[in-house]
Amino acid sequence: MLRLLAAFCYRAVYKLHHALCLRPGAPLQNSKLIVVGSYRTGGAGKTPFCIWLCKHYAAQGKRVALLAHDYAFDETAMLRQIFSGTESIQVFATKNRYRLAHELDESRKFDYIVCDDGFEDSRLTGAVTLLLNWESAPTRISELWPCGKMRSLAKDHRINSSNTIPLMCHGENPDIRFxxxxxxxxxxxxxxxxxxxxxxxxxxxxxxxxxxxxxxxxxxxxxxxxxxxxxxxxxxxxxxxxxxxxxxxxxxxxxxxxxxxxxxxxxxxxxxxxxxxxxxxxxxxxxxxxx
Missing domain, CATH: 3.40.50 (Rossmann fold)
Known part of the structure; x- marks a missing residue:
C-alpha cells in the first residue's frame, strides 16, 4: 500500500514537472534527431542499441553525435572507450539533451543526433523515437516506480506511427536481441x-x-x-x-x-x-x- 501511494505521488510530480519544465520545444533544422527510449527505469538495452545504431549510421558515411546523461557517468566512460579514435562518432554528456541537441544542430557538424534515453523529455519535438519494449505498454499506476519498473504510462506520450517505432526485445522473433x-x-x-x-x-x-x-x-x-x-x-x-x-x-x-x-x-x-x-x-x- 505504501509503495502504491508512493507511485501516485511520483506520477503527480511527473505530470507537474512536464507541465512546468518540459513543454514541447522547437524541432531541429539540420540534423536528424533519434531518441532511443523505453518505459522501463533501466535494463531495456538502450545503450547497447545506441552503440549499434551509431555504428550503423557511421558505416553509411554519416556523422553522428551520441548524447548521454552525465548522471550515467559509467555509460559515458564506456561509450567513450568504445568510440575512441572513431572520428565520425562523438559522445557528449549533458544534463540538458534539448539544449545540447540544438547547439549541435546549429553547428551543422552532424547528420544524426542520437539520444541515449530522452523518451520522457517532451521538449524533443520532431524526434523519431525507437521504443524498446520488453512487455506491453504500462497502463496502471501500480506499474510505475516504485511499485514496478516503469517511469510513465502509455497515455503520457503522443504515440503515433510517424514519430515512434516500437521495437520488441522479447518473444520468439524479436526485433532486437542482446x-x-x-x-x-x-x-x-x-x-x-x-x-x-x-x-x-x-x-x-x-x-x-x-x-x-x-x-x-x-x-x-x-x-x-x-x-x-x-x-x-x-x-x-x-x-x-x-x-x-x-x-x-x-x-x-x-x-x-x-x-x-x-x-x-x-x-x-x-x-x-x-x-x-x-x-x-x-x-x-x-x-x-x-x-
Missing part, C-alpha cells in the same frame, strides 16, 4: 578458459537478465552480487568481495568495467576477473524500419 558473444580477462584480454563456474558482480539496470545471458553463454553461476545502477562505490565494494573470495572467478559487465580505475585493474591483474561483452542483433525487418 547476446553475450565473448568473455575476456579484464587485463590480459584472454578468452574465458572454459571453467564452468563464476561469480557475478554487476550494477546495471537488469542484473537478472545479465545472469541469464551468462548462463546462455554456457557458464554456471556461483554467487551473485548486485549493486545499484550507476553505483559510484562499485570498485571499493567489488574489491571487498575479491578479498573475501581469493580463489573464485568473477564476471562483470562492460559497464561495470568502465567504473574501475586503471590502478584497480593493475592491482588485480592476476585475479580471475572477466568482462562479458554483449552484441546487438537486429532482424532484417527492423533494418527496414530505421530512419
Amino acid at each position: 547476446v553475450i558473444d565473448k568473455v575476456l580477462h579484464i587485463a590480459t584480454k584472454t578468452e574465458w578458459d572454459g571453467v564452468s563456474k563464476a561469480n557475478i558482480a554487476c550494477g546495471i539496470g537488469d542484473p537478472e537478465r545479465f545472469c541469464k545471458d551468462i548462463q546462455n553463454f554456457g557458464i554456471h553461476i556461483g554467487q551473485t552480487y548486485f549493486f545499484n545502477d550507476h553505483c559510484k562505490t562499485f570498485s571499493t565494494e567489488f574489491e571487498q568481495h575479491l578479498q573475501d573470495q581469493l580463489q573464485d572467478s568473477f564476471i562483470i559487465s562492460e559497464k561495470d568495467a568502465a567504473r574501475l580505475p586503471a590502478e584497480f585493474i593493475q592491482k588485480n591483474v592476476n585475479r580471475q576477473i572477466f568482462v562479458a561483452f554483449q552484441t546487438t542483433k537486429i532482424s532484417p525487418e527492423t533494418l527496414q524500419k530505421l530512419p
